[in-house]
Amino acid sequence: PRPDVQPVPPGTHLLFAQSGKIEYIPMEGSGMKISEAKTALHLPEKVVIGVAYDCVERMVYWTDITTPAIGKADLQGGEPVQLIRSDLGSPEGIAIDHLGRTMYWTDSMKDRIEVASLDGAQRRVLIDTDLVNPRAIITDPNNGYLYWADWNRNAPKIEVAHMDGTSRRVLAKDDLGLPNGLTYDPQTSLLCWADAGTHKVECMNPNQNNRRQVMEGIQYPFGMASHGKNLFYTDWRRNAVIVIDSYAGRETEEFQPQKRSRLYGIATAYAQCPSGQNYCSVN
Amino acid sequence: DATVGTPSDCKPCPCPEGATCAVVPKTREVVCTSCPTGTTGKRCELCDDGYFGDPLGEDGPVRACRACKCNDNIDPNAVGNCDRETGQCLKCIYNTDGFFCDRCKEGFYGNALATNPADKCKPxxxxxxxxxxxxxxxxxxxxxxxxxxxxxxxxxxxxxxxxxxxxxxxxxxxxxxxxxxxxx
CATH class of the missing domain: 2.170.300.10 (Tie2 ligand-binding domain superfamily)
Structure with a gap:
């Protein structure tokens, strides 16, 4: 046996969940260094769905639908810690506000969005109306926004609200199918999603309503992340992480782990926190 | 641990044939890393999400992992549709309920097994x-x-x-x- 669970080296990585494991792939530029993909964390009894990263403490956070629970672990080598165990149904998407030191998650059974501080304390329900199948959730701490997607087959939608749950509004609802994956790039201010119903990847600037198609004909996206010009999504049919060049609108690379099973949430673990200040510290 | 220098440094993986394993450094725990398709867990004793069974027969006879059986009353885009061991359906839709989503939930009536969702359970x-x-x-x-x-x-x-x-x-x-x- 080889002890192949090592502290994750410095640099920017992709983190994704697959069948009782959180794996990482180092990034080179905005592409993947596939040959150095490894397991960051074994959680053999869990089904991990959502993955998020805190760039301040270099911690990975996840949702687990089997316990169900929300947990975290230090990527530099640390034991998993359970943060939240009670009053969860099916916790799916998770997002970190590294400036406000809080985490947000969706629960598709309780049909709500909740928030808590990063140690699991100060928990409260943020949104509990008009949610049917909430899944992906993303933060934009610099501007104080929260984005999420609901794959309700009767009325799928992508929504935005302030991080305190106020000023909620629908960003997209037409021509959506199963918007499973969602990502926001603070550099370009682009919100992008991957849809397993329409089989499209689309992007928009949330302030400009300029929705545009990046790619079509993709198979079955689940999670999505971004870095530079690239978009990354996990695919349930291909059991792989797929890279899309968002400028060229085409697939450029694929990583298929040795183990053939579904891949779930994916997140970019930045080497350094994106610059910016807490919107709360301004006023 | 191959660095101790005794003949018993390397032991066979406690995993089904063909699976590799690893030692988690802190806890010294051995986990299987490439379980056969459809299985997972420390010893490949569990089924992947969306499947149920008892692949090693830890709780009775061996039951290979099979896809959740919920009478077409679950959504394939959902996660955690059934209990990984017992197969109990956990996310019935179309107002159905029961172990296999095989009856109408409280406050609804009809035939949960009807082919057309509109004919299933009415309030x-x-x-x-x-x-x-x-x-x-x-x-x-x-x-x-x-x-x-x-x-x-x-x-x-x-x-x-x-x-x-x-x-x-x-x-x-x-x-x-x-x-x-x-x-x-």
Whole structure:
């Protein structure tokens, strides 16, 4: 046996969940260094769905639908810690506000969005109306926004609200199918999603309503992340992480782990926190 | 640990044939890393999400992992559709319920196994005035609500002929019309 669970080296990585494991792939530029993909964390009894990263403490956070629970672990080598165990149904998407030191998650059974501080304390329900199948959730701490997607087959939608749950509004609802994956790039201010119903990847600037198609004909996206010009999504049919060049609108690379099973949430673990200040510290 | 220098440094993986394993450094725990397709867990003893069974027979006879069996009353885009060991369905849709999403949930009636979702489970919609204790549930198949005395219809929404005053909430009262002066 080889002890192949090592502290994750410095640099920017992709983190994704697959069948009782959180794996990482180092990034080179905005592409993947596939040959150095490894397991960051074994959680053999869990089904991990959502993955998020805190760039301040270099911690990975996840949702687990089997316990169900929300947990975290230090990527530099640390034991998993359970943060939240009670009053969860099916916790799916998770997002970190590294400036406000809080985490947000969706629960598709309780049909709500909740928030808590990063140690699991100060928990409260943020949104509990008009949610049917909430899944992906993303933060934009610099501007104080929260984005999420609901794959309700009767009325799928992508929504935005302030991080305190106020000023909620629908960003997209037409021509959506199963918007499973969602990502926001603070550099370009682009919100992008991957849809397993329409089989499209689309992007928009949330302030400009300029929705545009990046790619079509993709198979079955689940999670999505971004870095530079690239978009990354996990695919349930291909059991792989797929890279899309968002400028060229085409697939450029694929990583298929040795183990053939579904891949779930994916997140970019930045080497350094994106610059910016807490919107709360301004006023 | 191959660095100790004894013949027993390397031990075979405690995993099904073909699976590799690893030692978690802190806990020294051995976990299988490439379980056969459809299985997972420390010793490949669990089924992947969306499947159920007991692949190593830890709790009785060996049951290979099979896809959740929920009578087409689950959504393939959902996660955690059934219990990984027992197969109990956890996310029934179309207002169905039960271990295999095989019956209508409380307050609904019909045939949970119908092919067309629209024909599956309909709301009981029992009339609050005509139903015993204002119950909201009804009989599974026929949808008959439990009516107060002299109240009729599936949903207990009308009085039997010769009775009136459904709104009383205590059942319908006899009309007591004088047979000589009444038309019928």
């Amino acid at each position: 009981c919609s029992c009339s609050p005035y005509g139903t015993v204790d204002r119950q909201t549930s009804c009989l599974q198949v026929t949808g008959q609500c439990q009516c107060l005395p002299h109240v009729t219809n599936r949903d207990c929404s009308a009085c039997e002929p010769g009775f009136y005053n459904l709104q009383s909430g205590k059942g319908c009262q006899r009309c007591d019309c004088n047979p000589i002066g009444s038309t019928n």
